[in-house]
Amino acid sequence: DIQMTQSPSSLSASVGDRVTITCRTSQIINNFLNWYQQIPGKSPKLLIYSTSTLQSGVPSRFSGSGSGTVFTLTISTLQPEDFATYYCQQSYLTPYTFGQGTKLEI
Amino acid sequence: EVQLVESGGGLVQPGGSLTLSCAASGFIVSDSYMNWVRQAPGKGLEWVATIYSGDSTTYADSVKGRFTISRDSSKNTLYLQMNSLRAEDTAVYYCARRLTFGGQGTLVTVSS
Numbered sequence: 204d205i206q207m208t209q210s211p212s213s214l215s216a217s218v219g220d221r222v223t224i225t226c227r228t229s230q231i232i233n234n235f236l237n238w239y240q241q242i243p244g245k246s247p248k249l250l251i252y253s254t255s256t257l258q259s260g261v262p263s264r265f266s267g268s269g270s271g272t273v274f275t276l277t278i279s280t281l282q283p284e285d286f287a288t289y290y291c292q293q294s295y296l297t298p299y300t301f302g303q304g305t306k307l308e309i
Numbered sequence: 310e311v312q313l314v315e316s317g318g319g320l321v322q323p324g325g326s327l328t329l330s331c332a333a334s335g336f337i338v339s340d341s342y343m344n345w346v347r348q349a350p351g352k353g354l355e356w357v358a359t360i361y362s363g364d365s366t367t368y369a370d371s372v373k374g375r376f377t378i379s380r381d382s383s384k385n386t387l388y389l390q391m392n393s394l395r396a397e398d399t400a401v402y403y404c405a406r407r408l409t410f411g412g413q414g415t416l417v418t419v420s421s
Binding site: 237239241245246247248249252258290292294297298299300301302303304 | 344346353354355356359367369370403408409410411412413414
């Protein structure tokens with residue numbers, strides 16, 4: 204199985220900050236890397252797929268990059284509604300594993 | 310507009326069975342690969358199963374042989390048949406069209 208390691212596990216930030224979350228995979232996944240946002244009590248929301256493609260309707264302050272086995276999600280200017288938990292997921296090989304999550308707190 | 314509505318969760322004893330449904334609208338379930346993903350209380354996301362456009366299926370090792378993913382084109386609905394349930398299957402179960410979730414999930418609690 205492909206192991207996914209997210210860092211940090213939690214992050215404190217303020218409105219207006221720029222934050223970056225990193226996801227490392229245990230093997231090459233040909234950029235089949237997706238990012239989700241989850242607010243408590245809600246289903247996960249797809250933000251970015253295929254490493255850097257912004258899902259329709261997602262604000263442009265979210266961006267993704269990376270290659271090989273290291274990928275990042277960046278939020279350029281934090282807004283109050285961005286405080287949530289973020290997950291990376293690889294969709295290259297089954298099992299389609301998720302990272303353990305990064306909780307972004309005020 | 311694409312919509313997914315999960316249902317069928319509830320309390321079941323260990324060893325019991327349950328079938329989850331995911332009613333879809335705005336697209337045809339047989340035209341897309343569909344997934345089930347679960348989240349144990351207070352934990353992260355775990356992929357459970359996928360059914361592809363050609364009806365081939367794949368499962369997480371933790372559910373292989375116990376769970377079956379299927380779909381009914383006439384009802385435009387995705388299913389997850391769960392047998393031999395264990396306490397560790399307790400979770401909110403979400404369905405997803407490709408990479409996109411849409412419903413609120415359905416809670417399965419396995420307990421005596």
